[in-house]
Amino acid sequence: MRVAVLGAGAGGLAATAELTLAGHGVRLWNRNPMTLAPHVERRAVAYAGVFGTGKAVPEAMTTDLAEALRGAEVAVVCLPSIAHRALFADLARLPVQVPIVLNPGHTGGALHARAVFAEHGTKLPPLAEFSTLTYVARVRSGTVVTTGRAGTVRAACLPGGEEALDHALRLFRGASPVPDVLASSLSNVNLVLHPPGAVLGAAWVEATQGGFTFYVDGMTPGVARVLESLDGERRAVAQAFGHALPGLLAEMTAIGTADPVAAERGDVAGAVRGGTANREIAAPASFAHRYYREDLPYGLLPFTVLAGIAGVPVPTANALLTLGATATGEDPAAEGLDAARLGLAGLDTGGVLAVVRA
Structure with missing residues (x-):
């Protein structure tokens, strides 16, 4: 599957490593070019920890959101909540067509996305959220060090978001569906x-x-x-x-x-x-x-x-x-x-x- 990973912090880099190792094509995006710079320079994401040690090679690394989403079958958002509003607004303005998975949604992430898309008068694409980031990870000297991979996280979608939830369950082992995004958000x-x-x-x-x-x-x-x-x-x-x-x-x-x-x-x-x-x-x-x-x-x-x-x-x-x-x-x-x-x-x-x- 071709996946746009939105966010090149520790979570997004860990997702890039795991998804690439699983055979998926990853298109990595980050708003700040300085965050991407060390990975662009080496043309790979260096990783260590629970996934072993190596370099994951994304199909693309870019600060252009439309370019990152081009050809993607699903977008996985790995960003802190404080960065969600700006990204949701950008996705609404494009507007994005592909299903979105919030990894994680934190508390209320899916509801926040729904509200931002409504503000822009844009139809919300299929959207699902995880209760918790699937990784315990930190970036050290340009390498993402993943010290833990979640065994179980709660996953749910907004009404009409079943396609996003299906992608989430396929991409991330241990994702366990719950009835709605209140259950996932309150499992954070x-x-x-x-x-x-x-x-x-x-x-x-x-x-x-x-x-x-x-x-x-x-x-x-x-x-x-x-x-x-x-x-x-x-x-x-x-x-x-x-x-x-x-x-x-x-x-x-x-x-x-x-x-x-x-x-x-x-x-x-x-x-x-x-x-x-x-x-x-x-x-x-x-x-x-x-x-x-x-x-x-x-x-x-x-x-x-x-x-x-x-x-x-x-x-x-x-x-x-x-x-x-x-x-x-x-x-x-x-x-x-x-x-x-x-x-x-x-x-x-x-x-x-x-x-x-x-």
Whole structure:
């Protein structure tokens, strides 16, 4: 299959390596030419980690979105949520014709795409989203190092998006379909995993500029208790929309980022600290890190929107949002996914379900 991979960060490069190794033709796009430059220079994407060591050779590497999509059968978006709006607007203006897979959709990615296409008066192509990025990866000295490949991620499509979901299931092993994009969005583990440590560890981040491991040093018993509380709220909101979702530890075990023995005994801190894929990941060096810039306005904020529509109290999520905004000096609602940007303003629970279910 010919695949346009949109985004040349760690996720997009890991996808390029995996898809190329599987025999697919990849057309790699990134908006910033400096990001693409080292790979263009070597005419390949160097990779290491769980896929072995080698060089994946895309069919094309370009900053021209139309060129990247030319001849593609599916577009796979591997970008942080903060970059979604600009890309969705560009895709709507083209307009794009091929099915789109958000790897990942984070929290509300598919709904955000639907809203942006509607703003431009453009028909949304078939669209599916994953709950979580299929990789734990970082770019080091121009090489994408993938320390983990998700065993299971949740996948869903908007009504009419079945072709995109079919492509997603074919391209990415471990993708498990769920009934709708509320179930996939509320299965986003980063929604629960990142904000407690980022907010409660804010002083340590500022004092050390990331001089500690986020998932090991930063995973104290107090942070773990906040994680548990936030996870309970996530599952309660999902239940209000008709979904009985697994708890965080079960989800992380399925993905492959938790110590299964500690998870089995319900030891949140031990399970997170013992996960090999995340063990060496450094804490944020500043509040500019995506754990603040992405996971608060594009993770917690849309979660609280869904909670408000469902009428479910989420005091822990709201407290983290308030403290995070105060500590960083940035209002998550300024650019984040509020009800209007999700296309859900004025809707009740039934109205939301009508949007996400055929």
